[in-house]
Amino acid sequence: MSQAENKMKWCLKKAQDALKEGKRHRGLVKTEPNLEEAKKHVEKAEHNFKAIMYFEKSPFSDWSVSACFYTIYHCFLAIIAKFGYESRNQECTIALVENLKEEGKIEINEEIIEALKISEHEEVNERNVIEMRENFQYGTQTSIENSKLNILKELCRKAIEETKESIYSLKDKQELLKDKE
Numbered sequence: 001m002s003q004a005e006n007k008m009k010w011c012l013k014k015a016q017d018a019l020k021e022g023k024r025h026r027g028l029v030k031t032e033p034n035l036e037e038a039k040k041h042v043e044k045a046e047h048n049f050k051a052i053m054y055f056e057k058s059p060f061s062d063w064s065v066s067a068c069f070y071t072i073y074h075c076f077l078a079i080i081a082k083f084g085y086e087s088r089n090q091e092c093t094i095a096l097v098e099n100l101k102e103e104g105k106i107e108i109n110e111e112i113i114e115a116l117k118i119s120e121h122e123e124v125n126e127r128n129v130i131e132m133r134e135n136f137q138y139g140t141q142t143s144i145e146n147s148k149l150n151i152l153k154e155l156c157r158k159a160i161e162e163t164k165e166s167i168y169s170l171k172d173k174q175e176l177l178k179d180k181e
Contacts, residue, residue, distance in 0.1 A: 002098075003095075004095045004096075004102060005099050005102070007091065007095035008092070008095045011027040011028040011087075011091075011092035011095060011096070012027065012028045012029075012030065013027075014026065014027035014089075014092075015028055015088075016029075024088070025088055026088050027087070027088065027089050027092050028080075028085055028087050028089070028092045028096060029085065029086045030084060031084050031085060033081075033082060034081045034082070037078075037081040038081040038082040039078070039167075041074045042074070042075070042163060042164060042167070044074040045072070045074035045075045045159070045163065046160060048067045048070045048071040049156050049157075051067040052064045052068055052071065052149075052156065053153075055067060059142075059143075060142075061144050062141055062143055063136075064144060064149055064152070065129070065132050065136040065144060065152065066136065066137060068155070069116070069133040072115060072116055072129060072155070073116065075112075075160060075162075076093050076094065076163075078163050078167055079100065079108075079167060080096050080100075082166070090130075091118075094113065094117055097113060098113050101113065106166040107162065107165065107166065108166060109158060109162060111155065111158075112155065112158060112159045112162065115129040115130070116130050117130065118131070129155070
């Protein structure tokens with residue numbers, strides 16, 4: 001059993017235990033697959049991507065990093081909604097996406113998953129969005145270098161594109177085309 005699968009199972013049990021006690025869960029819950037909810041998360045990811053561009057052109061470019069994090073995170077929430085899960089825990093969401101990839105249910109670049117995982121290493125990788133977000137959110141920097149932001153924007157573009165490929169089956173794509181006519 002992989003580490004992602006172990007974490008996913010732990011998250012499901014954690015939520016189940018909390019719900020049995022009448023508490024709000026902080027894990028994963030199995031639900032019905034929900035393509036409409038998945039689409040809304042893609043829309044939110046695209047909205048957050050626009051925020052990256054907005055912050056980039058303002059004196060608040062440091063906020064672009066948080067917008068990047070949430071762009072990718074909403075992509076992950078879209079994927080799990082498509083497969084019938086609800087999450088209230090970032091690590092659980094990431095583990096589930098990683099597990100879906102391991103099972104061959106989705107195709108998503110490993111770099112995108114790694115971008116949201118907490119690194120074991122001291123140095124901050126310019127592709128590790130979660131670590132960069134923490135540094136910009138809790139640190140004192142008020143701007144990000146253009147070269148670093150360009151790397152993050154490209155990662156977000158890939159995440160949105162690959163998420164759409166993962167959640168929209170051929171039938172779903174045909175329905176989307178009909179809706180736009």
